[in-house]
Amino acid sequence: MAQINSNYLKLPGSYLFAAMAKKVAAYKSAHPEADIIRLGIGDVTRPLVPAVIEAMHRAVDEMASAETFRGYGPEQGYDFLIDAIIRGEYAPRGVELERDEVFVSDGSKCDVGNIQEIFDTDCRVAIGDPVYPVYLDTNVMAGRTGARDAATGRFAGITYLAATAENGFRPALPEEPVDLIYLCSPNNPTGTVLPREELAKWVIYAQEHGSVILFDSAYSSYIRDPELPHSIYEIPGAKEVAIEFKSFSKTAGFTGVRCAFTVVPKALTGRASDGSMQSLNALWNRRQCTKFNGVNYIVQRAAEAVYSESGFPQICGQIDYYMENARIIRAGLSGAGYTVFGGENAPYIWWKLPGGLDSMRFADTLLERCGVVGTPGVGFGPGGEGYFRLTAFGDRERTAEAVERIRSAALFD
Numbered sequence: 213m214a215q216i217n218s219n220y221l222k223l224p225g226s227y228l229f230a231a232m233a234k235k236v237a238a239y240k241s242a243h244p245e246a247d248i249i250r251l252g253i254g255d256v257t258r259p260l261v262p263a264v265i266e267a268m269h270r271a272v273d274e275m276a277s278a279e280t281f282r283g284y285g286p287e288q289g290y291d292f293l294i295d296a297i298i299r300g301e302y303a304p305r306g307v308e309l310e311r312d313e314v315f316v317s318d319g320s321k322c323d324v325g326n327i328q329e330i331f332d333t334d335c336r337v338a339i340g341d342p343v344y345p346v347y348l349d350t351n352v353m354a355g356r357t358g359a360r361d362a363a364t365g366r367f368a369g370i371t372y373l374a375a376t377a378e379n380g381f382r383p384a385l386p387e388e389p390v391d392l393i394y395l396c397s398p399n400n401p402t403g404t405v406l407p408r409e410e411l412a413k414w415v416i417y418a419q420e421h422g423s424v425i426l427f428d429s430a431y432s433s434y435i436r437d438p439e440l441p442h443s444i445y446e447i448p449g450a451k452e453v454a455i456e457f458k459s460f461s462k463t464a465g466f467t468g469v470r471c472a473f474t475v476v477p478k479a480l481t482g483r484a485s486d487g488s489m490q491s492l493n494a495l496w497n498r499r500q501c502t503k504f505n506g507v508n509y510i511v512q513r514a515a516e517a518v519y520s521e522s523g524f525p526q527i528c529g530q531i532d533y534y535m536e537n538a539r540i541i542r543a544g545l546s547g548a549g550y551t552v553f554g555g556e557n558a559p560y561i562w563w564k565l566p567g568g569l570d571s572m573r574f575a576d577t578l579l580e581r582c583g584v585v586g587t588p589g590v591g592f593g594p595g596g597e598g599y600f601r602l603t604a605f606g607d608r609e610r611t612a613e614a615v616e617r618i619r620s621a622a623l624f625d
């Protein structure tokens with residue numbers, strides 16, 4: 213008899229965004245006339261910029277000729293894209309990386325989910341609360357947790373790092389020693405960016421405890437404040453303790469195209485069961501070569517164009533567009549007397565529901581009364597209860613209309 217991985221049974225039935233999509237589809241089928249505005253999943257709506265499209269067309273043409281056709285590429289990504297990433301993303305911030313420290317992939321969701329495979333199942337994991345649910349779910353699947361407590365919504369064996377309005381959504385250092393620390397900055401869902409001195413605290417903690425920081429900065433291109441760090445490697449010593457994840461999904465509208473990258477510095481090591489120190493870069497390389505065949509050539513050429521002379525201003529324009537949506541949501545909701553966070557250096561608005569209302573129930577209310585879809589805070593962890601996330605990735609007019617509907621609706625009677 214084939215035994216299943218019973219750890220999967222510890223998880224709630226569906227992944228957050230799949231559950232929300234099902235809920236909205238059911239509502240739409242019951243109310244086909246409903247004019248629904250989707251500000252739920254952080255999916256982009258603007259088309260790819262011209263420089264990216266042109267690069268894709270050129271790459272497609274190369275595939276049509278025997279001289280320039282490409283089959284399997286390097287599992288780690290083509291040098292032309294890795295060089296563009298180092299030049300465009302890291303060099304301007306004074307971060308030096310070598311080519312074989314950057315791993316191109318088909319998405320940060322996959323990488324942040326898969327990275328835990330290279331660590332022992334006994335590792336103690338610290339995760340923000342609330343935060344992007346993939347970190348927790350993948351550790352549950354791997355068997356790093358006990359059961360979920362129905363009363364608290366927490367999994368045994370996980371160290372939850374509370375991010376609350378009181379602590380400015382900047383979690384305190386854990387009181388117990390932890391081995392793996394997931395940090396997300398700009399944070400999904402709260403929109404908070406950890407400043408340099410805050411990141412430095414985590415780097416020192418990791419140095420002192422032999423921990424590894426898994427730093428998800430998929431939204432760094434939305435940072436407006438020039439004082440805020442875009443990469444953990446801007447902090448001295450971080451290369452010895454941190455892996456970093458970045459993505460073209462939100463930076464350049466690649467949610468459907470799929471391209472991201474993960475940096476695993478060669479200075480980073482972990483302890484093996486025999487006590488020897490092993491390179492995490494070598495382990496991740498081994499994992500990728502075994503399980504992944506690289507991102508397709510056409511997409512990598514498209515990603516390279518993001519850093520080109522014409523492409524970069526174009527994607528900056530697109531980010532400006534979304535950040536103006538964020539401003540409209542923030543201004544509209546706070547003008548209506550609501551308390552909102554985020555949306556200034558991140559494309560998410562974290563809305564505090566009056567009276568700490570049940571966020572799942574509020575998702576239904578908002579859909580029924582306004583035809584607006586958002587994401588219930590509790591989906592990001594028990595600490596997200598009483599909050600609601602709206603995304604700035606919508607179309608401008610529809611976003612403005614959603615805000616107007618919210619402002620004029622009686623939502624909390």
Ligand code: MLT
Binds near residue numbers: 254255321400
């Ligand atoms: C989100 O809405 O949090 C993201 O779009 C989900 C993802 O990137 O996987």
